[in-house]
Amino acid sequence: MPWLHVELGQAIIIIIVRKGDRLMEKAKKEAEQRVFRPGEDIVAPTVDGLRKKLLNLMEGGGKELVVDLTGVQMIDSVGIGLLVATHNSLHKTGGRLVVTNASKDICDLFKAMRLDQHFELRMSE
Amino acid sequence: MLRHIVRHIVKGRDNVFKASRRPNGLDISLSSTLENIDRADKNTKGFLHGMGLEAEAFAIRVAMREGILNAIRHGSCGDRNRIIRYSLRLENNSLIMEIEDEGSGFDWRTSLENKHLSNSGSGRGLSIMKAYFADVTFNDKGNKLILRKKIS
Numbered sequence: 001m002p003w004l005h006v007e008l009g010q011a012i013i014i015i016i017v018r019k020g021d022r023l024m025e026k027a028k029k030e031a032e033q034r035v036f037r038p039g040e041d042i043v044a045p046t047v048d049g050l051r052k053k054l055l056n057l058m059e060g061g062g063k064e065l066v067v068d069l070t071g072v073q074m075i076d077s078v079g080i081g082l083l084v085a086t087h088n089s090l091h092k093t094g095g096r097l098v099v100t101n102a103s104k105d106i107c108d109l110f111k112a113m114r115l116d117q118h119f120e121l122r123m124s125e
Numbered sequence: 126m127l128r129h130i131v132r133h134i135v136k137g138r139d140n141v142f143k144a145s146r147r148p149n150g151l152d153i154s155l156s157s158t159l160e161n162i163d164r165a166d167k168n169t170k171g172f173l174h175g176m177g178l179e180a181e182a183f184a185i186r187v188a189m190r191e192g193i194l195n196a197i198r199h200g201s202c203g204d205r206n207r208i209i210r211y212s213l214r215l216e217n218n219s220l221i222m223e224i225e226d227e228g229s230g231f232d233w234r235t236s237l238e239n240k241h242l243s244n245s246g247s248g249r250g251l252s253i254m255k256a257y258f259a260d261v262t263f264n265d266k267g268n269k270l271i272l273r274k275k276i277s
Contacts, residue, residue: 044194045159074166074183076190077249105183112256113249 034062039071042079051082058086063095070101080113087119098122139205144168149176150214155193157201157209157226162193165211176215181276184257185213185220191250192224192270200226200268215276222258222272230267237261 034057038050058065067083069075087097097119102110107123110116141156142164151172155161169189173182193209201207207227214221236251254261260273 043162043190045163074186074190076187076194077253078194080249109183109187109253109256113252 032062033064033066034058034060035066035068037068037070041072041074042082043074043076044078047078047082050079054082054086058089063090063093064098065090065095066098066100068100069103069106072106073103075106075109080110080115084115084118096120138208141208146172147214149216150212153211155209155211156205157197157203157207158205159194159197161209162190162197165193166190169213172213178220178276181220181274184274185222188254188257188272189213189222189224191253192222192272195250195270196224196226196228199231200228202228218276220274220276223269225269228268230263233263233267 036054036057038046038053040046040050042050065086067086083097083099090097099110099119100122102121102123104123107116107121110121115121139156139158141154142161143155144151144153144165146152151168153165153168155165166186166189169186170182173179173185178185189211193211196209197203201209209227210223210225212221212223237255251261254270254272258272258274260271262271263269264271
């Protein structure tokens with residue numbers, strides 16, 4: 001049954017092409033996305049150091065910046081100011097800021113300051 | 126001559142951090158440095174833990190940080206030699222926080238009326254305090270912040 005071989009071959013080719021597309025899509029997304037993990041509280045005494053790290057990361061380009069707040073227990077107005085300024089500069093160039101793994105306390109603070117209306121906010125699970 | 130005397134008097138005030146605990150309160154004197162905010166925070170966390178107030182800890186700690194930061198920036202104008210006095214006490218189911226600096230005070234009534242701009246990079250200190258404390262006031266001079274909140 002030669003037709004079976006042809007159809008099987010076509011199916012394999014389609015699977016390979018689709019997988020390739022998915023890998024390319026993933027690579028493209030990764031190239032456009034940067035992840036910043038402060039790993040410490042984002043407060044007045046730490047913000048200058050964190051700002052430098054953030055600027056270095058953003059020099060590499062990318063449209064989406066993910067700020068992963070894993071391990072961050074406290075953020076103050078200076079830390080919020082850093083995130084808002086980063087969001088504003090990304091927004092100007094068509095980019096966006098996403099905050100992930102925020103504790104409930106930090107999420108509540110962001111909501112009280114209405115920051116969830118400006119950038120995407122995801123709580124830690 | 127006068128400058129020399131003043132310099133002599135204030136010598137060593139840039140490294141002050143004194144904390145004392147009372148049964149229902151905490152008193153801290155600190156030089157106006159950012160590092161001292163972390164030290165005051167650590168003491169506050171310990172005090173709240175001792176009082177069984179962990180559930181309120183984030184709100185109180187973040188307000189304390191904003192209050193001392195404002196005192197350093199605006200009251201002490203960044204002068205490390207100026208001392209800030211911070212106290213926290215539990216009184217009749219109310220938590221009272223006071224932060225006093227050695228500055229000349231400010232027009233706090235106007236500042237409290239102004240709402241923050243959520244897309245601005247700064248100016249959220251008072252808004253954060255107001256989000257967590259029902260009562261945010263100053264003394265007439267404007268160099269002593271008084272925060273009150275009910276504790277359930």
